[in-house]
Structures are given as C-alpha cells and as structure tokens.
Amino acid sequence: AQSVTQLDSQVPVFEEAPVELRCNYSSSVSVYLFWYVQYPNQGLQLLLKYLSGSTLVKGINGFEAEFNKSQTSFHLRKPSVHISDTAEYFCAVSLTGNQFYFGTGTSLTVIP
Amino acid sequence: DADVTQTPRNRITKTGKRIMLECSQTKGHDRMYWYRQDPGLGLRLIYYSFDVKDINKGEISDGYSVSRQAQAKFSLSLESAIPNQTALYFCATSDRRTVNTGELFFGEGSRLTVL
Numbered sequence: 001a002q003s004v005t006q007l008d009s010q011v012p013v014f015e016e017a018p019v020e021l022r023c024n025y026s027s028s029v030s031v032y033l034f035w036y037v038q039y040p041n042q043g044l045q046l047l048l049k050y051l052s053g054s055t056l057v058k059g060i061n062g063f064e065a066e067f068n069k070s071q072t073s074f075h076l077r078k079p080s081v082h083i084s085d086t087a088e089y090f091c092a093v094s095l096t097g098n099q100f101y102f103g104t105g106t107s108l109t110v111i112p
Numbered sequence: 113d114a115d116v117t118q119t120p121r122n123r124i125t126k127t128g129k130r131i132m133l134e135c136s137q138t139k140g141h142d143r144m145y146w147y148r149q150d151p152g153l154g155l156r157l158i159y160y161s162f163d164v165k166d167i168n169k170g171e172i173s174d175g176y177s178v179s180r181q182a183q184a185k186f187s188l189s190l191e192s193a194i195p196n197q198t199a200l201y202f203c204a205t206s207d208r209r210t211v212n213t214g215e216l217f218f219g220e221g222s223r224l225t226v227l
Contacts, residue, residue, distance in 0.1 A: 009152065032214045043116070043202060043218030044155075051214070090154060094214050098162075099170075102147075104154040 004091050006103035014111050021076040021106045023091030031093045033074040038088040086110045115139045118203050118219035126227050131190040133222045135203030144186035149200040193226040
C-alpha cells in the first residue's frame, strides 16, 4: 500500500524568502506524485505533478518539485514566496491514476 | 459556473438524522470520488466510482453510503449522522482517458456539523 508523509504540519515564512515543503512516500512500485494547494474556503487544485521523465517538475505560481527516487521524496520549493501563497498544501501519490493517497497537509503562512 | 458542484455547502444537523450530500459535474468525467477532510488528517477516501455501475469502498466507508445516479451525479449519504462525522467533505472527478496523467478535480466542499 502507498502512504504519504508530510513532515511539517505548519511552516511560517517571511515574504520573499524561499520555502521548502517536505513530502516522503512509501511504495514498492513506481508511482505518480502530485502537489495540490487549497486556498481558504476553496477546494483543492493541482499545483504540479510528476509522472515520468525529468525529476524536476515545474508548476503554477513559481513552484517546483524534485522527485528523488532513492530517498522516496517529492519536496516542493519556491525561491521567493508571496502573501498570496498562504494556503494548505497536500502531497499525494497514485499508483495507476485510479486511487489517490493524500498526506496530512502542510499549512504555509507567509508573514509580511 | 463551477465544473464540480457540491450541495449543500454548509449543513448543521443533529445526531441520528439522515443527511445527503450531492455532487454534480459538467466535466464529462467518468470517475467520481468522495473524500473527507479533518484537521491534521488530510483527505481520506470514503467511496469512489469508476462508472455508473461500479462503486467501491474507500478507506473509511463505514457509516456512509453512496449512489451514482448518472455519470454526472454522485451522492453521499449518512444514514444516521454522528458527531465524529463532523468534517469537510469533498467530491472530486477524474477521467479514465487521461488516467496516465492523473489529476483530480475538486468541488468547493460541503461543511457538515453534527451536533
């Protein structure tokens, strides 16, 4: 079975500073990896995804993530955050695209 | 208009009442899902359906039932609501034709409070 661990439940960061949100997964087979973002009072929307190929994936709003197979990680990064990036971020894995398993989420708060 | 619409958006009810949450989509997707979100627990899958005649239990289906009335409609029922079913519920869709690109499309959520 797949599982996802998001190591940080809350991450405060000052505006224009870099940020990394950590995600580790466990699976004995290849998986698809995703980051979703949830803005206050909204549903989740896709930020970026890794299916295959290049291990560095770029998404919307300047976010990127790097797939590391040996460390089974898929950390999310942004070099300079804005106030508007304040949101809940969820890492997710899928084995075949049929079922998705989500982490517990990381609340990113950008401080002015 | 939203592609995935959930009704009601907010509901307060009492223990023992029957509650139905409805989801409709205009994306033409064949797959639909119900998730539950609790603080600190992330999203957990309740039920999923790959087409009208295919319904499957997720990891936390006890106390819930679903109905896929049409390709575009997927309802979640709580036959006898209890306080620990207080949560934010999300409906989501995906398309088998793009299964290899895997992406879920979410509604805006239904907040349920059981007193």
